[in-house]
Amino acid sequence: MSFAVSANAYDRFMGRYSGPLAAVFADFAGVTADQRVLDVGCGPGALTAELVRRTGADSVAAVDPSASFVGAMRERFPGVDVRQSTAEAIPHDSATFDAALAQLVVHFMADPVGGLREMARVTRPGGTVAACVWDYEDGTGPLHVFWEAVRRLDPATAGERNMVGGRQGQIAELMHEAGLVDVVDGSVAVTVEHSTFDEWWEPFTLGVGPAGVYTASLSPEGREQLEETCRDLHPSAPFAVRATAWAARGRVPQAS
Numbered sequence: 001m002s003f004a005v006s007a008n009a010y011d012r013f014m015g016r017y018s019g020p021l022a023a024v025f026a027d028f029a030g031v032t033a034d035q036r037v038l039d040v041g042c043g044p045g046a047l048t049a050e051l052v053r054r055t056g057a058d059s060v061a062a063v064d065p066s067a068s069f070v071g072a073m074r075e076r077f078p079g080v081d082v083r084q085s086t087a088e089a090i091p092h093d094s095a096t097f098d099a100a101l102a103q104l105v106v107h108f109m110a111d112p113v114g115g116l117r118e119m120a121r122v123t124r125p126g127g128t129v130a131a132c133v134w135d136y137e138d139g140t141g142p143l144h145v146f147w148e149a150v151r152r153l154d155p156a157t158a159g160e161r162n163m164v165g166g167r168q169g170q171i172a173e174l175m176h177e178a179g180l181v182d183v184v185d186g187s188v189a190v191t192v193e194h195s196t197f198d199e200w201w202e203p204f205t206l207g208v209g210p211a212g213v214y215t216a217s218l219s220p221e222g223r224e225q226l227e228e229t230c231r232d233l234h235p236s237a238p239f240a241v242r243a244t245a246w247a248a249r250g251r252v253p254q255a256s
Contacts, residue, residue: 003065003108005208007044007072013203013212015046017142017243018104020190021132022050025103028188028247029130035059035098040087040119041105044072051101052077061097063090087115095124102131104245106171107163116178125254129180132188132247136166142192142243146204146211149229153222160210171248180250189244196237201227 003010011019025047031037031054039048042062051060057079064070065086073082085091087102087109100119109115119129134141136159139148147159165171172185194200205223207216215223 003043003069003209005068005206005212007069007076009203009206010044010069010208013206013208014104015044016203017190017192017241018043018046019049020192021188021243021245022047022103024188024190025101025130025132025245025247026050026054028132028186029099029101029128029249031055031099031101036061036096038062038090038092038097038100038119038122040090040100040102040115041065041108042069042073042082043104044069045076047101047103048073048077048080052080061092063087086110088118090118090122092122094121095127097123097127099123099128099130101129104133106131106165106174107133107136107160109164112164112174113177116174116180120178120180120250120252123252125252127252128249129175129178129252130247130249131165131171131175132245133163133165133171134160135168135187135244135246136160136163137168138244140189140242140244141166142241143211145230145233145241149226149233150214152229153226157214159214165246168246171246172250175248175250178250179253181253183248183250186247186249187244188247189242191240191242193238193240197231197234200234200237200239200241201230 061081
């Protein structure tokens with residue numbers, strides 16, 4: 001499993017982007033101080049931290065299938081209700097939350113429509129379900145340079161290009177299938193500065209996510225070749241990575 005890693009490894013790899021993204025995504029979802037909110041696929045807590053800042057720990061719950069992430073979450077956020085589960089089987093009663101959010105998670109769900117439907121089940125009628133996934137289609141996601149380098153060296157490797165939710169409008173389509181109404185399609189973006197190439201590259205060697213698994217699968221020579229190809233594709237350091245995620249939010253319909 002590509003997320004059977006420590007919370008610190010994930011923080012170093014994706015947290016540098018998901019942390020800044022959390023505030024922008026929470027704004028998109030319309031999270032306010034008076035809400036009870038669920039973070040689905042919380043990982044080690046990038047979005048959870050933002051939700052706690054806005055609503056207080058007692059108003060936040062979180063779920064994730066990774067035991068290491070759940071353990072880290074319970075240490076980092078002792079006031080948050082953190083449980084180990086998948087998005088498709090959320091261990092909460094129906095209509096418990098005002099909003100359920102999934103940041104950078106839909107593309108890893110075994111059943112994305114089922115996961116969004118389950119998020120809607122635990123959200124009150126009229127409440128909000130929101131999700132976002134990095135852009136894997138148009139080259140504006142944070143891992144674009146890495147996968148472009150991979151394709152130059154190994155054209156048969158698709159990388160994350162075909163992952164669910166990674167193209168414009170796809171999350172909104174999934175929300176419609178899940179029965180949500182008043183669906184709004186959009187995007188959210190952050191810019192992250194990197195002081196050196198090595199600071200950008202090193203987290204790819206930690207085995208996190210599909211990119212980390214791919215890097216770990218290479219021989220030492222292959223890894224060195226991939227690193228040099230990435231270096232050639234990047235501008236001279238320092239450089240900034242502009243990272244865009246497709247986003248959508250929908251409303252849970254009122255009972256008829």
